[in-house]
Amino acid sequence: MQMNTTAVRSSESILGTNKLIKNTYILLSMTLLFSGVTAFISVMMGASQMMGLASTIAGIVLLWFVLPKTANSASGIPVIFGITGLLGFGLGPILSFYLSVNPSIVMTALGGTGAIFLGLSGYALTTRKDFSFMAGFLTVGFLVVIGAAILNIFMGIPALFLAINAAVVMIMSGFILYQTSAMIHGGETNYIMATASLFLSILNLFQALLHLLGAFSDD
Amino acid sequence: MDWLKIVSVLFLLAMAVIIFPGARRAVKEAPKGSMQDWMGYIVPMAAVILFIILLISMV
Numbered sequence: 001m002q003m004n005t006t007a008v009r010s011s012e013s014i015l016g017t018n019k020l021i022k023n024t025y026i027l028l029s030m031t032l033l034f035s036g037v038t039a040f041i042s043v044m045m046g047a048s049q050m051m052g053l054a055s056t057i058a059g060i061v062l063l064w065f066v067l068p069k070t071a072n073s074a075s076g077i078p079v080i081f082g083i084t085g086l087l088g089f090g091l092g093p094i095l096s097f098y099l100s101v102n103p104s105i106v107m108t109a110l111g112g113t114g115a116i117f118l119g120l121s122g123y124a125l126t127t128r129k130d131f132s133f134m135a136g137f138l139t140v141g142f143l144v145v146i147g148a149a150i151l152n153i154f155m156g157i158p159a160l161f162l163a164i165n166a167a168v169v170m171i172m173s174g175f176i177l178y179q180t181s182a183m184i185h186g187g188e189t190n191y192i193m194a195t196a197s198l199f200l201s202i203l204n205l206f207q208a209l210l211h212l213l214g215a216f217s218d219d
Numbered sequence: 220m221d222w223l224k225i226v227s228v229l230f231l232l233a234m235a236v237i238i239f240p241g242a243r244r245a246v247k248e249a250p251k252g253s254m255q256d257w258m259g260y261i262v263p264m265a266a267v268i269l270f271i272i273l274l275i276s277m278v
Binding site for chain 1: 222223224226227228230231232234235237238239241242245246247248249250251252256259260263264266267270271274275277278
């Protein structure tokens, strides 16, 4: 009797995890498409750097203060689209710059980000490794990157800029493994929050890759 | 120093302040990884580095 109950609970848990992963990837693909549209609008409008920064800050404020309160209800869906739309729009000035220098950098960064995300998610999903031990390392690493970024706003050292972007690639790749594993092992049970986390990792990975490819390109 | 830099610095500082408590909690509460666990991170990261080197050589 107890064995049957355990088996039913186990199969329910597997079904729940599969549903969470499916919903997360569906919402993630929709939000990525939507942010692509808003980024395109931003490029077409010729949004200034200040407009891009204001849009990014508005998106992050929604993410910090509104999403946690709405993620457990249907109102979380428009909020996540609002966040990803604003963050996509914030990418406009950077995209315009690299498109004017060499459009292939943007395409390569886009393809590279997609390949890294699919590869790392596939790795975490198939091996089913638990990456919860990386939580401290990743968050402290991210804090160090923020500190270095603040320092480099004042100092403007190109080598530090490259080091920061290389570190962002490593940390965001780690976050993709960590977040995917959290969905499998029950660390994350809300698909809207899971989508927001993965979206941010992908966005930061794309930006860092864009800067690295831009720095090393011949143009 | 222009407004863009000032706003960027303030934004990054706010981000650090908001992330800090979560980071401290994560360091205290996250399970410690074994050597094998860390290899599970290092191997895919090595693949990511090689892939990025390939991308850089393409642009």
